[in-house]
Amino acid sequence: MSSDTITELARLGSATVYEAGGRRGYVDLDLHQIVPGSRAAGPARTVRCGQGDNLMVHAAMAALAPGDVLVLTMPEPAPVALVGDLLATQAQVRGAAAVLVDAAVRDVEELREMGLPIWARWVRVHGAAKDVSGALDVPVAVGGATIRPGDVLVLDADGVAVVEAERVDEVLAASQERERKEAVKRAKLQAGALSYELDGLRERVEGAAP
Incomplete structure (x- = not known):
């Protein structure tokens, strides 16, 4: 490598x-x-x-x-x-x-x-x-x-x-992609968004809206 x-x-x-x-x-x-x-x-x-x-x-x-x-x-x-x-x-x-x-x-x-x-x-x-x-x-x-x-x-x-x-090449590519996605998400969080909403976690806590 x-x-x-x-x-x-x-x-x-x-x-x-x-x-x-x-x-x-x-x-x-x-x-x-x-x-x-x-x-x-x-x-x-x-x-x-x-x-x-x-x-x-x-x-x-x-x-x-x-x-x-x-x-x-x-x-x-x-x-x-x-x-x-x-x-x-x-x-x-x-x-x-x-x-x-x-x-x-x-x-x-x-x-x-x-x-x-x-x-x-x-x-x-x-x-x-x-x-x-x-x-x-x-x-x-x-x-x-x-x-x-x-x-x-x-x-x-x-x-x-x-x-x-x-698996080195596979994991490297996946790690780079994860970093890119996290950079996009970080920008949204810095703009005031919540992971509670972005990651669909509200539904897990409060249940799907009727």
């Missing part, structure tokens, strides 16, 4: 992409957006670490390609820091678009100064071991959403939406 497609999905944002994509692929977690105001999109580079272990995060750095969204998981989510500033430095140098951590991160002030977009379930000082071999580029589950290698993630202040790789 083209860089223009990825840039446009990031601009449209997770909420628009999620809604336009049929409300599929929602990462249902209260995530820490480490860098306020950041947004990103890109194909997933998935990592399944050993429990409480980040050996595979180090291994993933050797496989990371520019533009990838690094997705870090364990068999069971736990508040163990899989990423700190040194691993984040490697990810940034290798061109990662973003990092999604279904565990913890630490060195948060340093991560914010770096500016690499990172979303994490927890912030904790508790560090990981480096003993257990896991797996790279395998399907993982994060917040109820299945993420396969190459699926596209859209991340911003609202959260994370997952778009299956084979």
